[in-house]
Amino acid sequence: MSVIVSVQNVRKTYDGGFEALKGASLDIQEGEIIALLGPNGAGKTTLISTICGISSLTSGAITVAGMDIACDYRKVRAMIGLVPQEIALEPFETVINSVRFSRGLFGKAKNEAYLDEILKTLSLFDKKESKVMALSGGMKRRVLIAKALAHEPKVLFLDEPTAGVDVELRKDMWNTVAKLKGQGVTIILTTHYIEEAEAIADRIAVINGGEILLVEDKAALMARMGKKQIRIELLEPVPEIPTKLAPYGLELAPDGAGLTYTYDINAERTGITGLLNDLQAAGLQMRDVQTQQSSLEDIFVDLLQEDGV
Amino acid sequence: MNFQAIAAIYTFEMARFFRTLKQSFISPVLSTSLYFIVFGTAIGSRMEAVDGVAYGAFIVPGLIMLSVMTQSISNASFGIYFPKFIGTIYELLSAPVNFLEIVIGYVGAAATKSLFIGLVILGTAYLFVDLDIQHPIAMMSFLLLTCLSFSLLGFIIGIWAGNFEQLNLVPMLVVTPLVFLGGSFYSISMLPEFWQTVTLFNPVVYLISGFRWAFFGTADVAIGISLGAIGLFTLACMGFIWWIFKTGWRIRS
Numbered sequence: 001m002s003v004i005v006s007v008q009n010v011r012k013t014y015d016g017g018f019e020a021l022k023g024a025s026l027d028i029q030e031g032e033i034i035a036l037l038g039p040n041g042a043g044k045t046t047l048i049s050t051i052c053g054i055s056s057l058t059s060g061a062i063t064v065a066g067m068d069i070a071c072d073y074r075k076v077r078a079m080i081g082l083v084p085q086e087i088a089l090e091p092f093e094t095v096i097n098s099v100r101f102s103r104g105l106f107g108k109a110k111n112e113a114y115l116d117e118i119l120k121t122l123s124l125f126d127k128k129e130s131k132v133m134a135l136s137g138g139m140k141r142r143v144l145i146a147k148a149l150a151h152e153p154k155v156l157f158l159d160e161p162t163a164g165v166d167v168e169l170r171k172d173m174w175n176t177v178a179k180l181k182g183q184g185v186t187i188i189l190t191t192h193y194i195e196e197a198e199a200i201a202d203r204i205a206v207i208n209g210g211e212i213l214l215v216e217d218k219a220a221l222m223a224r225m226g227k228k229q230i231r232i233e234l235l236e237p238v239p240e241i242p243t244k245l246a247p248y249g250l251e252l253a254p255d256g257a258g259l260t261y262t263y264d265i266n267a268e269r270t271g272i273t274g275l276l277n278d279l280q281a282a283g284l285q286m287r288d289v290q291t292q293q294s295s296l297e298d299i300f301v302d303l304l305q306e307d308g309v
Numbered sequence: 310m311n312f313q314a315i316a317a318i319y320t321f322e323m324a325r326f327f328r329t330l331k332q333s334f335i336s337p338v339l340s341t342s343l344y345f346i347v348f349g350t351a352i353g354s355r356m357e358a359v360d361g362v363a364y365g366a367f368i369v370p371g372l373i374m375l376s377v378m379t380q381s382i383s384n385a386s387f388g389i390y391f392p393k394f395i396g397t398i399y400e401l402l403s404a405p406v407n408f409l410e411i412v413i414g415y416v417g418a419a420a421t422k423s424l425f426i427g428l429v430i431l432g433t434a435y436l437f438v439d440l441d442i443q444h445p446i447a448m449m450s451f452l453l454l455t456c457l458s459f460s461l462l463g464f465i466i467g468i469w470a471g472n473f474e475q476l477n478l479v480p481m482l483v484v485t486p487l488v489f490l491g492g493s494f495y496s497i498s499m500l501p502e503f504w505q506t507v508t509l510f511n512p513v514v515y516l517i518s519g520f521r522w523a524f525f526g527t528a529d530v531a532i533g534i535s536l537g538a539i540g541l542f543t544l545a546c547m548g549f550i551w552w553i554f555k556t557g558w559r560i561r562s
């Protein structure tokens with residue numbers, strides 16, 4: 001895969017003096033879905049706005065398909081679609097006219113069949129002639145996506161596309177994103193829902209305080225940072241952990257009826273067999289055993305804690 | 310040149326106009342009729358002819374200019390302010406368009422609307438007074454140039470404005486007085502000499518004078534100077550808008 005969007009040491013200082021990006025660098029591979037995670041005010045939206053041309057950059061360089069975003073702005077912008085975080089739509093216009101406007105604005109000749117197809121994919125087709133103001137919040141978000149796709153972009157930025165959207169629509173959007181990826185569209189997604197990144201992203205970039213803290217393959221990140229736990233429910237509560245079990249670093253539940261063992265899934269020896277044998281040897285009887293793996297959310301929280309947030 | 314974008318902006322803006330066509334049509338017809346009833350018929354019948362033109366007919370060019378100027382400014386300023394207000398400006402800023410294409414789209418649509426209104430007022434005027442336009446081509450050219458230059462001014466105001474009050478401020482506090490004091494309802498020669506000189510600093514005087522010349526063949530200011538003034542004003546607006554997009558003033562953070 002080749003790099004389609006390259007952000008090199010980008011700084012952005014707003015007029016008020018606030019430095020939103022402090023030398024952010026990021027390479028986005030063609031055809032991937034990359035999720036940009038970070039707390040509020042981390043610089044996610046500023047980074048996207050800068051790549052899309054809404055904000056000017058203070059220093060650094062951004063190229064898309066090898067072209068500078070300022071010098072070759074026509075070619076670059078024609079390749080990019082943006083779904084903004086805030087719902088911003090002309091309320092008095094119909095859905096189809098709003099989408100037609102976007103296609104024309106990005107320099108594409110009329111293609112009603114293509115626009116109809118987008119509306120169908122996004123379940124908007126029966127609202128084609130409705131005024132935007134008459135739509136629900138979720139439907140308006142779909143219109144924003146339809147507008148962003150109207151000019152057949154190669155790179156799509158989704159800035160919190162599922163904020164305030166119900167579960168069903170969220171799943172629909174994930175399907176749409178997967179479909180677009182299948183068509184070769186590169187997708188950059190910011191989200192607060194870490195489960196969303198976990199569900200659809202190929203790679204995760206974590207941004208905080210205007211800097212990219214880490215960019216990593218999602219599976220590798222989860223494997224590297226992932227911890228697994230075994231929760232053992234005991235038949236009879238115990239007042240304290242038997243000394244024989246001390247090397248395992250177990251945690252005893254307040255009621256004394258549960259033990260938690262944390263281990264690293266990447267370690268050569270997990271120590272599970274030994275633990276189970278030693279439990280039996282200590283005379284503890286088990287009622288139930290559960291395992292759980294840390295989610296991307298736990299990993300994210302850990303990362304930010306390391307960063308001092 | 311991204312012609313598709315120009316067409317998209319123009320069509321989208323004109324759709325706004327067609328959605329409110331009735332108001333767009335009725336409002337100028339009504340206000341012009343009131344002006345004619347009050348100034349033309351009631352007061353005008355007791356007034357002497359100005360430069361050989363009946364007072365009712367004399368005020369026609371000024372009335373058209375008054376509406377065309379205020380409409381151009383309000384249409385163009387609203388056209389670009391509204392996307393800023395509701396946030397849809399993001400699309401314009403991220404689109405492969407340059408400032409000229411944006412201006413042609415927005416200002417073109419605003420100028421078309423005010424041209425339509427100007428012609429509606431002219432049509433209404435025919436119902437009340439006898440008019441014989443001496444230089445029809447010059448009349449249309451002046452009308453077009455005024456629509457264009459004041460729409461450019463409106464566009465600047467729309468970008469400058471931070472709220473709806475500011476949006477109305479310039480048309481209310483600047484343009485209306487300039488138009489009223491610019492000889493819409495009187496000839497400059499009717500003023501005392503001192504005020505005649507003061508009036509010459511009002512740019513609107515040149516437009517109304519030139520426009521009136523196209524109608525009746527008489528003017529307060531030489532027609533060439535009128536044309537030069539409006540040309541200069543148009544260029545100044547274009548230059549300012551070019552600067553706005555170059556620096557991102559009030560539109561790009």
